[in-house]
Amino acid sequence: MTELLEVRSVTKRFGGLVANDDVSFTVGRGQIVGLIGPNGAGKTTMFNCVAGYFAPTEGEIHLDGHPVHGLSPEHCAKVGIARTFQVARTFTSMSVAENVMVGALMLRRNTTLARSKAMELLDFVGLARHADRAAGTLTVSEQRRLAVARALALSPKLLLMDEVMAGLNPTEVREAVDVVLKIRAQGISCLIVEHVLEGIMPIADRIVVLDYGKKIADGTPAQVSRDDRVIAAYLGE
Amino acid sequence: MKPPKETLDMNTLTLPAGARGDAPARPKKLHWNIALWMLGSIVLLVLPLFIDSPSHQNLLILILMAAQLGVAWNILGGFAGQVSLGHAAFFGIGAYTSTMLLMNFGVNPWLGALAGGALSVAVGTVIGWPTFRLKGHYFTMATIAIGELVQIVFNNWDAAGSAVGLTIPMDKQGIGMMIFAGKLPYYYLALGLLAISLGVSWWISRSFLGYYFRAIKDEPDAARSLGVSLTKYKLVALGFSSFLAALGGSLYAQKELYIDPNSVLHTGLSIKMALVSILGGVGSLFGPVVGAAAFTLIEEGSRILFGGTGRGTDLIVQAVIIIAIAVYKPSGLIGWGREIKDMVLRRKQGDAK
Numbered sequence: 352m353t354e355l356l357e358v359r360s361v362t363k364r365f366g367g368l369v370a371n372d373d374v375s376f377t378v379g380r381g382q383i384v385g386l387i388g389p390n391g392a393g394k395t396t397m398f399n400c401v402a403g404y405f406a407p408t409e410g411e412i413h414l415d416g417h418p419v420h421g422l423s424p425e426h427c428a429k430v431g432i433a434r435t436f437q438v439a440r441t442f443t444s445m446s447v448a449e450n451v452m453v454g455a456l457m458l459r460r461n462t463t464l465a466r467s468k469a470m471e472l473l474d475f476v477g478l479a480r481h482a483d484r485a486a487g488t489l490t491v492s493e494q495r496r497l498a499v500a501r502a503l504a505l506s507p508k509l510l511l512m513d514e515v516m517a518g519l520n521p522t523e524v525r526e527a528v529d530v531v532l533k534i535r536a537q538g539i540s541c542l543i544v545e546h547v548l549e550g551i552m553p554i555a556d557r558i559v560v561l562d563y564g565k566k567i568a569d570g571t572p573a574q575v576s577r578d579d580r581v582i583a584a585y586l587g588e
Numbered sequence: 589m590k591p592p593k594e595t596l597d598m599n600t601l602t603l604p605a606g607a608r609g610d611a612p613a614r615p616k617k618l619h620w621n622i623a624l625w626m627l628g629s630i631v632l633l634v635l636p637l638f639i640d641s642p643s644h645q646n647l648l649i650l651i652l653m654a655a656q657l658g659v660a661w662n663i664l665g666g667f668a669g670q671v672s673l674g675h676a677a678f679f680g681i682g683a684y685t686s687t688m689l690l691m692n693f694g695v696n697p698w699l700g701a702l703a704g705g706a707l708s709v710a711v712g713t714v715i716g717w718p719t720f721r722l723k724g725h726y727f728t729m730a731t732i733a734i735g736e737l738v739q740i741v742f743n744n745w746d747a748a749g750s751a752v753g754l755t756i757p758m759d760k761q762g763i764g765m766m767i768f769a770g771k772l773p774y775y776y777l778a779l780g781l782l783a784i785s786l787g788v789s790w791w792i793s794r795s796f797l798g799y800y801f802r803a804i805k806d807e808p809d810a811a812r813s814l815g816v817s818l819t820k821y822k823l824v825a826l827g828f829s830s831f832l833a834a835l836g837g838s839l840y841a842q843k844e845l846y847i848d849p850n851s852v853l854h855t856g857l858s859i860k861m862a863l864v865s866i867l868g869g870v871g872s873l874f875g876p877v878v879g880a881a882a883f884t885l886i887e888e889g890s891r892i893l894f895g896g897t898g899r900g901t902d903l904i905v906q907a908v909i910i911i912a913i914a915v916y917k918p919s920g921l922i923g924w925g926r927e928i929k930d931m932v933l934r935r936k937q938g939d940a941k
Contacts, residue, residue, distance in 0.1 A: 402813065428815035440810035444802050444871070453803045456796040457815035465796075498810075505815060 353416045355380045355540050356401065356509055361410035361420075363396050370396040372564040373410070378509065383531060383541045385551040385572075388561035389584055394544045395437065397561065398511055401542070402434045403427035414509065428457065433507035437514050439494035443487035447478060450486045450497055454504030465504075472500040476530050492523040499530060509540045516547040524550045552576065560584070636775045645771040649843070651884045652778035653836060658864035658876025659785040660832035663792060665862060666871035668825040669805025670720070671728045673858045674735030675833050678708040680853035682834025683841040684742065687754050697766040701838035708834035712826045720822045723808075732855065739853040753848025756841065766842040774843045781839055782877070785832045790873055792828065801825055805871075833861070867913055869920030878921045886910075 354377035363371040370393045378384045386394050399405040401412055403424040412420040419427060433454075442450050451469035452462065459465065473479045476496040481489060489497060495515050502510055512531070516524050528550055531541055545551040552558070558575040560568040562584040568575045575581055636645055657679065665671050685707050686700030695703070719730040743751050761767045768774060792798050800821045803811035808818055841847045860883070868879025886909050887902075894901035917924045 404809075404812075423817070424809075424812040425815050425817045428813060434813050436810065436813075440807040442803050442806040442810065444806050445799075449799065449802075453799050453811070453816070454814045456799055460796045462794065462796060462799070465799075501810075501814065 353413070354378060355382075355415060356542065357411075357413040358397070358401065359411045359413070361397070361400055361407045361412060363393075363400055363405055364408045369564050371400065371407070371561075374561065374564075374566045375410075376559045376566065376569055378540050378542050379556070380540060381535060381538050382556040383535050383543065383554055385555035385558045386542060386544045386561065387546075387548065387551065387558060388567075391563075392561040392584075393564040394561055395513060396564075398434070398513055398542075398544055401427075402432055402511055428505055428507075431505075431508035432511065433502035433505045433509070434511040435495070435498040435502050435513055435515060437517075439491070439498045441486045441489070441494050441497060443485070445486055446483050447486045447489065447497060448473060448482040451500045451504050454501045457505055468504060469500075472503050473497075475503070475533065476500045477526065492519050492526070495519075495527065496530060499534075503534065503539075507539060509542065510534060512541060512543045512545075514544055514546060516545060516550040519547075528554055632779055636772055642771050645775060647884070647888060649771065649775050649778050650888075651881050652775070652782050653840065653843075654860065654864050654884050655877040655880035656778065656782040656785050657833060657836050657861045658868065658880050659782065659789050660829050660836060661861040662829075662865045662870065662876045663789055663801075663832070664822075664825045664829035666865050666875070667792065667798060667801040667805070668822055669801075669871075670822055670825065671862065672731040672826075672829075673728055673855070673862060674731030674733075674738075675829070675861045676853050676855060676857040677735050677738040678712060678830040678833040679837035679840070679857060679861075680738060680742065680847075680849070681708045681711060682837030683847045683852040684748055684754075684837075685834070686838035687756055687841045687847055688748060690756065691754060696764065697838060697842050698764075701835050704838050705831040705834040708830040709827045712830035713823055716823050716826045717819070720819050720826075732858075735853070735855055735858050739849050739855070742849045742853055749848065751849060753846060753851070756845040758845060766839075767845065774839075777839055778843075781835055785835075786873065786877070788828060788832065793873060797821070797824065802871075863910065867910065867920060869922030872920070872922045875920050875922040878925075882921055883910075 356378040358377070359375050361371055361374050362369065374393075374397060376384070386397065388394055396405065400407045400420070403419070403422045403426060406421040410420070411418060414430060414432060417430065419430060419432065422430070442453065445453075448466060448469045451472050452465040455465035455468040456462070470479060470482060473482050476499055478489075478493060478496055478500065481493065486494070486497060499510075499512065499515065515531070516527050519527060524547060531543070532554060534541055543551055543555070552572045555572055557570065558568070558572050559566060560575055560578070560581050562580075567580045567584060568578045570578075636648060639645055639648070657675075661672065661675050682701065682704035685704030686697050689695035689700040689703060690697055715734055719727055719734070722730055742748050748754065756767070758767060761769060763773070766777070792801070800811070800816050803814065803816055804818055804821060812818060837852055840852060844851070864879035864883045865876045866879070867883055868877065869875030886906055890902040890905040894905055913921070
């Protein structure tokens with residue numbers, strides 16, 4: 352059986368800069384995979400390649416056995432890749448529920464159905480009581496969860512989350528972790544870029560570590576945290 | 589093996605009680621809206637019957653036509669956030685298509701107007717395909733260039749009367765030819781077209797298109813991540829917008845019975861379409877209507893009061909009023925109205941307590 356997401360030897364160059372250098376890894380079904388590394392390691396570039404925002408210079412990306420490299424972001428959304436952004440990118444002219452409705456409308460172009468699906472998902476991420484508030488008035492933590500609900504409205508196979516825990520206080524990190532675990536319980540695989548290692552280490556099934564664009568480690572959180580190269584990359588040599 | 593993703597397919601699930609959020613005042617509010625709508629419609633239907641002076645009737649027609657163009661512009665510029673300053677091109681294409689079909693082939697202007705709308709959508713699609721890759725101000729600049737370009741083409745196109753323009757013969761009159769001696773029929777045509785445009789605009793704002801347009805306006809990258817193709821839906825917005833603007837152009841041609849590049853393709857006209865929307869409240873359904881009424885009254889009022897000096901005082905007064913609104917009420921007159929309404933409501937609630 353193939354893995355859900357397979358990244359095979361992906362290289363992404365911007366002119367002379369190599370942001371990702373021959374990176375391969377997989378995300379299994381129902382797994383949480385953490386993508387970590389120091390600043391500038393190429394995590395977000397890898398994310399953008401998987402979500403269709405960049406086409407890899409070399410290499411292939413497969414979802415469920417089908418090639419997805421080079422597809423547009425909107426096409427990626429349709430084949431089952433949902434994502435959130437580092438900054439929440441909330442639709443500020445809309446209410447909280449309407450934000451999620453935009454996602455739900457991809458599968459069913461019916462606003463009434465989209466509204467009820469949005470309410471379900473807001474309940475799922477704990478924002479149901481804010482449904483009719485202006486989305487721009489939510490806190491940063493709430494907007495991150497709103498972005499997750501919005502992405503889940505696509506009924507994706509794989510959810511990419513870009514730093515959902517950055518800048519949150521410990522309580523908010525716990526809330527975010529709960530949401531991620533609940534998503535996995537629904538059978539959706541998660542690929543998470545994260546700086547907050549205390550948040551991601553306990554819940555990830557696997558961790559992929561990037562440094563200067565190259566993969567330097569890939570394994571369980573326990574294995575990775577004992578890896579000399581990882582320690583060197585994080586603490587400096 | 590299939591991934592167990594059905595668990596999150598929530599289309600068919602029912603909501604837990606209370607999750608929907610409570611919206612108690614909704615039915616009552618809708619009631620009020622319908623009452624206001626009907627009152628407004630009746631006033632607009634009988635209003636011209638009490639106004640004898642053709643120049644005052646003409647003023648009302650100008651307001652309705654400006655409102656209709658604002659509503660058309662607002663679908664692209666307001667809902668989808670793509671500020672076009674070349675919309676006169678679509679207005680002009682509408683005016684020229686129906687007029688040239690009528691004069692050269694005797695085509696009924698009603699059909700000519702639809703043909704103009706269709707041509708306008710076709711031209712818009714060809715223009716939109718490359719220009720929609722541009723963001724923000726760069727898109728706006730491209731639309732200005734395209735507006736100028738279309739103007740130059742018609743200024744030099746002999747079959748379209750070049751700079752001299754085209755005069756529609758008045759020999760056949762009546763509803764079939766859309767030519768009338770009096771002003772009143774044009775008033776009702778303009779009102780009808782405004783109603784259609786508002787209907788389309790309302791339908792869009794309620795449908796998935798309205799959500800997609802606003803998503804594109806707010807956060808284009810996030811919209812793409814949710815399966816919204818930017819180019820496709822910007823083209824859809826432009827399609828509706830340019831079709832309605834072209835219908836407005838055909839009506840203008842039939843009302844004035846004379847068109848030239850300066851009257852139907854001028855950049856000032858493009859700016860006016862944007863201005864009435866921005867003045868009234870960009871992105872709102874009735875904003876352009878309110879804006880058109882305010883703008884036309886400011887325009888005509890300042891012309892009457894200050895126009896005689898020959899020094900352009902009226903234009904200066906117009907500019908000052910517009911700048912004042914833009915600076916102090918960026919949400920437009922509609923936004924201002926809402927603020928006042930909220931204030932009154934809050935005061936009422938305070939009294940009740």
